[in-house]
Amino acid sequence: MEGNDAGTGHRPPVDVVVIDDHPLFSRGLALLLPPESGGRVRVVGTTEDASAGAALVRRHNADVAIVDLHMPPPGGTRAIAAIRRTEPMVRIVALSGLAESDAALEALRAGASAFLPKTTSPEALVRPLLAVLDGWSVIPETLLRELLHDAAPTADQGIAARLTADDRRLWRLVAAGTSTVDIATTLHVSERTVKRLVANLLRQLKVSTRVEAAALAGRVGLEGTVN
Numbered sequence: 180m181e182g183n184d185a186g187t188g189h190r191p192p193v194d195v196v197v198i199d200d201h202p203l204f205s206r207g208l209a210l211l212l213p214p215e216s217g218g219r220v221r222v223v224g225t226t227e228d229a230s231a232g233a234a235l236v237r238r239h240n241a242d243v244a245i246v247d248l249h250m251p252p253p254g255g256t257r258a259i260a261a262i263r264r265t266e267p268m269v270r271i272v273a274l275s276g277l278a279e280s281d282a283a284l285e286a287l288r289a290g291a292s293a294f295l296p297k298t299t300s301p302e303a304l305v306r307p308l309l310a311v312l313d314g315w316s317v318i319p320e321t322l323l324r325e326l327l328h329d330a331a332p333t334a335d336q337g338i339a340a341r342l343t344a345d346d347r348r349l350w351r352l353v354a355a356g357t358s359t360v361d362i363a364t365t366l367h368v369s370e371r372t373v374k375r376l377v378a379n380l381l382r383q384l385k386v387s388t389r390v391e392a393a394a395l396a397g398r399v400g401l402e403g404t405v406n
Contacts, residue, residue: 190219192218192219192220192221193216193219193220193221193242193243193308193309193312194221194223194239194240194241194242194243195208195212195220195221195222195223195241195242195243195244195245195308196222196223196224196225196226196232196235196236196239196241196243196244196245197209197222197224197225197226197244197245198225198226198229198231198232198235198244198245198246198247198250198255198258199225199227199245199246199247199250199274200227200228200229200247200250200251201227201247202225202227204247204297205222205225205227206225207301208222208245208301208304209222209225211301211302212301212304212305212308215301215302215304215305216305216308216309219309220305220308220309223239223241224238224239224241227250229246229250229251229252229253229254229255229257229258230253230258230261232244232246232258232259232261232262233258233261233262233264233265233266236262236265236266236269237265237266241266241269242269242270242312243269243270243271243272243308243311243312244259244262244269244270244271244272245271245272245274245304246258246259246262246271246272246273246274246286246291247274247275247297248273248274248275248282248285248286249275249276255273255286256282256285256286256289257289259271259273259286259289259290259291260289260290262290263289263290270292270293270311270312271290271291271292271293271311272291272292272293272294272295272304272307272308272311272317273286273287273291273293273294273295274294274295274296274297274299275294275295275296275297276296276297276298277296280322280325282294283318283322287316287318292311292315292316292317293307293310293311293316293317293318294317294318294319294322295307295317295318295319296319338383338384338385338395338399339399339401341383342383346380346383347401349362349366349376349377349380350380350384350392350396350401351396351401352365352366353377353380353389353392353393353396354392354393354396354397354401355393356393359373359374359377362377377389380392
């Protein structure tokens with residue numbers, strides 16, 4: 180990915196389209212990406228209209244689409260989703276003026292392969308562009324750490340992970356307000372056994388009542404069909 184003459188001579192050019200409502204920014208990328216990449220990366224098309232992004236990618240048979248997230252409706256995220264639907268092999272780099280985790284997640288879920296702040300210089304864009312073509316996802320380290328922190332399970336969610344499948348099944352029955360008699364019928368055990376199992380479950384959940392167990396199930400998103 181160094182962009183030396185030998186490597187460039189044996190690699191096809193990377194055709195990029197830019198979807199951004201700031202024409203000066205698009206023009207700047209068109210002028211600066213080719214020399215910064217040793218001639219390997221070239222901008223073959225631009226548009227200020229998010230709704231025209233997918234058609235632009237298709238028309239130029241682009242390898243990479245650079246999409247500004249903060250554009251007039253339908254917006255950059257929808258442009259990314261449209262490109263992904265119509266041209267699933269195209270790699271998408273989302274840009275944002277702010278390093279915001281919510282926008283990054285939306286872009287990645289919509290189909291972007293990379294998320295970069297719009298302050299990134301053209302020379303710093305070259306490596307991410309080539310990396311996404313090789314199958315990598317690229318986001319700034321500080322933003323990655325923020326996303327990982329937000330995704331870390333809470334103490335409540337950790338409880339569910341430590342339970343056995345049978346315990347979680349019982350928890351779902353309790354959370355649904357199922358009576359002791361009906362739980363016994365469902366699990367094919369005696370009512371006395373159900374009371375013992377529920378008492379053990381409450382101890383594991385560190386709650387005192389079935390109502391508290393049901394509330395905790397709601398907080399951790401315990402769901403699914405009870406078989």
